């Protein structure tokens with residue numbers, strides 16, 4: 001049985017379709033990523049799957065349980081960590097965990113043993129009696145993950161798990177998530193707008209844009225489909241180069257912000273010829289670089305637009321520290 005089965009799930013807000021008939025299946029124990037820019041519909045999608053938002057149409061099953069027919073059943077089976085932090089600042093790490101355990105009516109003896117285990121898992125046992133307001137961003141996120149696991153869910157939803165964290169803390173957090181998935185066999189669905197996060201962490205990724213899934217596969221396959229190599233050229237003639245360049249070994253060319261991104265077979269074999277073609281047309285080249293395709297290239301390939309990747313920007317950091325929306 002699939003851990004998650006989604007079929008034509010749709011959410012409309014008035015005339016606006018935030019999630020547009022998405023369908024996918026997630027195997028037990030998989031780490032599955034919804035990758036897309038801000039506003040793509042990722043949070044809306046997982047809010048429906050976690051029964052916080054009523055779908056407009058379509059259906060979804062979690063461990064075979066229908067999200068519309070048995071909301072309590074689904075809620076028992078899942079853990080959720082939202083992008084906006086929802087810890088009580090004035091309570092200690094232990095107290096935050098304990099409060100959650102009581103909400104789920106976990107008996108005291110089991111609750112205490114599990115709180116200890118989960119805090120050890122995210123390496124916060126030494127700080128269990130410290131107030132959350134003394135914690136760093138990374139510690140808060142780890143505590144939220146530990147709390148989301150307290151009732152032993154089989155599916156964990158992580159909404160932008162490393163939003164606003166510095167690169168080193170993000171790396172650590174990826175390790176915790178991987179460990180969790182390995183040691184507990186837990187199925188993880190995460191949303192992210194960080195390409196490297198999707199690439200490094202997920203077994204499979206669905207690229208979501210304007211509410212639609214435009215591609216879905218392993219990160220390696222998504223990148224391979226783009227081409228063997230990517231040549232990126234900065235030029236004042238970028239749009240004319242992208243519009244006119246053809247050769248049997250060129251798989252495609254897109255223009256973005258003064259750059260042409262050319263997808264091709266073996267740059268090593270064809271670079272000189274490529275320069276000859278561009279030079280022959282009298283176009284100017286300001287700079288050129290060659291690289292292997294990234295998920296950013298896959299996104300550009302499938303949507304025709306670039307998905308700007310911000311590294312833990314100020315806005316992200318602010319969003320992470322803000323209290324929850326609801």
Ligand SMILES: Nc1ncnc2c1ncn2[C@@H]1O[C@H](COP(=O)(O)OP(=O)(O)OP(=O)(O)O)[C@@H](O)[C@H]1O
Pocket residue numbers: 013016018036037038039040041042043044045160191
């Ligand atoms: N309650 C609502 N009413 C109206 N529009 C909404 C509502 N919730 C979300 N939207 C819109 O739906 C779209 C998708 O939002 P959503 O939060 O799912 O995107 P996202 O991919 O998760 O991006 P982010 O990471 O920035 O939250 C956005 O255009 C958003 O403005």
